[in-house]
Amino acid sequence: MRKTITGALWVVTLAAIIAAAAGFCWLVIGVADDKDGGWLTVAATLAVGIGAAVAQYTLAPKAAGSMRRPFWISWKGLATIFAACVTGAGAMSLILPLMDPAVATEKTVTQDGDRTRGEVVRARDDILAALSPPQRAVVGAVPGRWGEAGCAVVYEFKVKDGGLMIERVRKEPGMSDYAMTAALVPGGEGDQLNASIARSSDAGETEGQALIFTYSRAADEERLNWRNLTHVGYGGTKLERCP
Structure with a gap:
């Protein structure tokens, strides 16, 4: 047993x-x-x-x-x-x-950052090189503050790394905050600047929607028309330079 x-x-x-x-x-x-x-x-x-x-x-x-x-x-x-x-x-x-992959060191992080920045710069330069001279002039003129009539509502425009960033910096009571980033797209005619929405805080604006910005200047007055092509029949938002 x-x-x-x-x-x-x-x-x-x-x-x-x-x-x-x-x-x-x-x-x-x-x-x-x-x-x-x-x-x-x-x-x-x-x-x-x-x-x-x-x-x-x-x-x-x-x-x-x-x-x-x-x-x-x-x-x-x-x-x-x-x-x-x-x-x-x-x-x-x-x-x-x-x-496991090699642990990132300060040197590798720096190298990766330099490489990424180099790629961004090259991509930006490629986009700008593909624009016509009038469009490149628009890229240079767009940055700054633009507002609706009377500048009660004002947007800050920035051009960086081949992209266009727009933020509402002055608003009327009851209006929500607004921020949008769009990628510049080569093409278009004359002084029209084409862009494609990358992200937006507005639920009505989704990734990939096409935008057209038309810049004009007469004497000391500057105008910028901001149009979303998905809004059929709408002539766009007319903006003027604001302080």
Whole structure:
């Protein structure tokens, strides 16, 4: 009876060791597969873990066994198998962080920032180069404050990095805040400046809507007409230069 209980306990212990090892391997496979290397990372991680486990078991001191009772069947053999599994798990845990991308340093952040700024500048220059001379003149004239008749409602226009930013800086009672960013789009005729909405605080303005800005100047008076092409039949918002 006691021998039967001991045998059953041994089987349960072995099953627990196998289940724990399999569960950890499954967890490692999931983590390794999420890394850049994919299944190559999984294979490398498992190879290291299995190799470490086999090496631990091979190098561990073993009592002499026999054909009828090999060493691994004994409790000491079971403990050696458990130690080998722990060693393999530890090896996989150590190698997984090495598969992560390099940690950003101040130097890499600076380099990435310089590269991004360079790309933005090139994109801006490409857009400006594609504009006609009258349109480039509009780009130079648009920045500043423009308002509706009497300047009771005023918008601040800024041109930056190939984009147009508009913000309502003066409003009448009851009016909500307003901010919109649009990308300049090459094309159009004469002194008309085309743009495409990137984002807007107005629910009626969505990404991709086309805008046309028409600038004119007579003597000391400047005018800017702001038109959204999705508003069919609407002539646009007529603005004048404001202080």
